[in-house]
Amino acid sequence: MGLFAVAVVWSVVEGALRWLAAHPVVAALLLAAVGGGLAFWGVRRRERARWERVRQRGLRYAMPQIDALHHRQFEHAVRDLMRRDGCPDAVQVGGAGDNGADVKATDPFGRRWVVQCKHRKAGLAGAAVGTPDLHVLNGTGRPVHHGDVVVLVTNGRFTANALDFARDQRLHLVDRHLLARWAAGPAPLWELLRAVPPPRRPTPFS
Numbered sequence: 001m002g003l004f005a006v007a008v009v010w011s012v013v014e015g016a017l018r019w020l021a022a023h024p025v026v027a028a029l030l031l032a033a034v035g036g037g038l039a040f041w042g043v044r045r046r047e048r049a050r051w052e053r054v055r056q057r058g059l060r061y062a063m064p065q066i067d068a069l070h071h072r073q074f075e076h077a078v079r080d081l082m083r084r085d086g087c088p089d090a091v092q093v094g095g096a097g098d099n100g101a102d103v104k105a106t107d108p109f110g111r112r113w114v115v116q117c118k119h120r121k122a123g124l125a126g127a128a129v130g131t132p133d134l135h136v137l138n139g140t141g142r143p144v145h146h147g148d149v150v151v152l153v154t155n156g157r158f159t160a161n162a163l164d165f166a167r168d169q170r171l172h173l174v175d176r177h178l179l180a181r182w183a184a185g186p187a188p189l190w191e192l193l194r195a196v197p198p199p200r201r202p203t204p205f206s
Contacts, residue, residue, distance in 0.1 A: 111200055115153055116136075157176060
């Protein structure tokens with residue numbers, strides 16, 4: 001049955017090719033149509049990519065917008081902000097078995113970012129992010145995810161113990177106030193954080 005089907009298909013193709021050979025004008029028109037279609041598709045694809053880059057460069061969030069997000073949408077928003085900052089490989093990876101990472105990205109200087117996101121519907125009035133979440137991130141951010149910059153982002157606040165722990169372990173914290181500055185743009189996150197590791201790649205100014 002399979003060989004018969006192949007024979008039928010080949011017969012049809014062979015007949016079509018013979019017909020096209022006998023009608024070169026039609027063949028030329030078909031080739032032109034296919035070529036034009038492929039060219040149009042390529043132009044549209046490049047145009048979509050260009051507009052996506054423009055959209056990301058102009059991406060801004062106000063804090064009421066962020067507060068209204070679902071926690072998974074918050075992760076996607078952080079991913080999009082990283083892309084806006086120049087990290088085209090930024091990806092949302094949060095979910096079951098994420099080992100403490102919700103977003104991963106590589107910045108233009110070659111540094112690998114590992115970001116955990118903690119969304120609070122009530123913002124500053126919500127529960128403060130404490131050391132248990134930082135313990136998980138600290139245990140996986142560098143050993144498992146190979147992060148150069150390990151960050152926890154929240155639209156809320158941190159406990160005093162969390163601030164001390166992060167300082168001791170070289171973790172970067174983005175609280176509501178810093179998130180508001182970052183989300184409003186245009187400065188990338190690495191210009192807003194202190195003591196970010198040096199670039200892995202040479203820069204035009206090095």
